[in-house]
Amino acid sequence: MKEKVYITIHDLAKELDLAPSTISRALKDHPSIGAETRQTVKKLAKLRGYRPNIMAVNLRNQRSKTIGVLISWINRPFLSNLISGIEAEARARGYNVIISQTTDNLAIEQDNAKALYDMRICGLITSLSIETLEYQHFEQFYKSGTPVVFVDRVPVDFDGQKVLIDNFRAGYDATAHLIDQGCRRIAHIGGSLNQMLYKERLRGFLQALEDHGLSANPDLILSGKSLSREESLVMATELFKNGHSPDGVFGANDIAAVCAIQIAKKMGRKVPEDVAIIGFNDDPICEIVDPPLSSMYHPAFEMGKISVSRIIDSLNDTRQTEDFSILTTELIPRKSSLRKG
Amino acid sequence: MKEKVYITIHDLAKELDLAPSTISRALKDHPSIGAETRQTVKKLAKLRGYRPNIMAVNLRNQRSKTIGVLISWINRPFLSNLISGIEAEARARGYNVIISQTTDNLAIEQDNAKALYDMRICGLITSLSIETLEYQHFEQFYKSGTPVVFVDRVPVDFDGQKVLIDNFRAGYDATAHLIDQGCRRIAHIGGSLNQMLYKERLRGFLQALEDHGLSANPDLILSGKSLSREESLVMATELFKNGHSPDGVFGANDIAAVCAIQIAKKMGRKVPEDVAIIGFNDDPICEIVDPPLSSMYHPAFEMGKISVSRIIDSLNDTRQTEDFSILTTELIPRKSSLRKG
DNA sequence: CTGTTAGCGCGTTCAG
DNA sequence: CTGAACGCGCTAACAG
16 A cells, blocks of 8 residues: 655655755755756656655754644634634645634643644634633743734733734624614623623623613623523523513624524514614624624634734744734624614 | 753653663553653653654654545534534544635645645545545545545545435435425425535435325426525525425525525415425524524534544554445424424 | 755664 | 664755
């Protein structure tokens, strides 16, 4: 089964009666190599189908031109879009992408971080697990000069490059939209307040209420953990069961908002007439649910590409002027929240 | 920025006054090492936080304990679940996963296959691009003894390990279910007939009709390409526009079926009373759409795990008795197709 | 401009 | 049971 399949610079060297190092240099356009030998070498290399042995290159260079990605679950719309963007940009720039998922478990996140570190990844892109409140497992990367980029679920009180959206602003805009549509008793279904991101969306929500002269009703402000469908159904039910009957709901993700729509309908409320609803992320389900769900577009693919650029720029010592990339979200109004002409 | 961070077997050797080779053997429980030196070595290794340099190991072994994954898009429900299963199983077994997406483009698939080959991946898992009708770019792996596992979108007329579902059977079951619910003029919205998978689903569809004494109406059998939402909306519209008015629709994926529901409703047909609809994959949208969509559960995560097992078994020369893993799909009936009690 | 040499860190002969 | 030596394929320092 094993043939002579891989050809090395030694093979080329022997064939051209040159030294291996000459081949190596010729192939990477080293200035001190004659134009004609360079041509000859390149020609033969192509002819023989030479391809550098990446494992040898890695060992030699002590790094692997591989970007590590550490996220909770690959199979979530936001994250799979993020990874898709990461992969697209990385491959276009000649980098590989290695992925590991933490299943939202801190211990696994720590283990996998170590494993990626051991592989000498040249950079790490991560969106924290929902449990993560300490960040020592990232320090090894800083110590060894490996750039780290935090995306979306970023740490608090821990320096580093961050790619994220303005969650306060987005929460504010979503809420203001509901108010603009005439809602006055607005509820919020949020995620874990350990997460900056959910805290900020809530803060934006509250600020919008205040700025428009509305008072926040604590009974209408719910906080879950991961905002899974199961959890969201429970919260949505609670919301419509107690006598408060909100006339607007801002869900901190689309799953929560969809559950709100479904429960509201089940309880006999009309959407958006009785209750206007808006979500967050602009997942595909927004166009599927009836009525279609308004949402805040969250540029996942784009965030992936930017994260990769940041890694590569850091490697090239192209100093970033800023540690943050704050992307803008966009309100995507659909029928679930439109009560005016 | 650079400290002495990585410690090698030489460091341990010096400290214990042993030879590096002894350390190497002790660490991997080579039989010819004394029980006590073995203990001593392991203890110190743990103490000093020794971790093998994977790049060196790879170079030495001429392979990289990395499984390559070549798929069209990471951000699609079926594929992101597949990858999630692959990653989970691979990491549990000590393998890494490197991903590359082809964007359903044959040329990119070929390039990326080459790139993965160059990395000396120890195995390849792939689901073909929609365009792929030739398979030479996989032959390099066979030649070098690298196992390849095709998943879901598998090649025709090309040998190799394959992990897939029985698409004929699944198509048959979905159709039989509609017939069982009283449908008589059943339509099919299918994907590219270049793909085995869609051809088989169609074949199952036709066979079910025949077995139940129904004749197929060519006007009710549509074939798209990728079955994207845009494409599906067009096909669904066509279906309900011409005078045929199907009383049942089998969509070859959930997107198509959801579009059928939405268009049917828009055209004033009641689902499932006027037209019963069933999809394929059991994507999350099935529970979101109104009415909830019946579907064929497609064990993506599981298929990922099995694919990894096949790769690892092949590497260990654990001969597979069969080249195929045929997983079973499961009918998940929901409101969109239930017309009986 | 090109060749020689010396590792990168590990595993694996072959000796003892 | 252990050590010495070599090489995986490539690159970079140092000669010429």
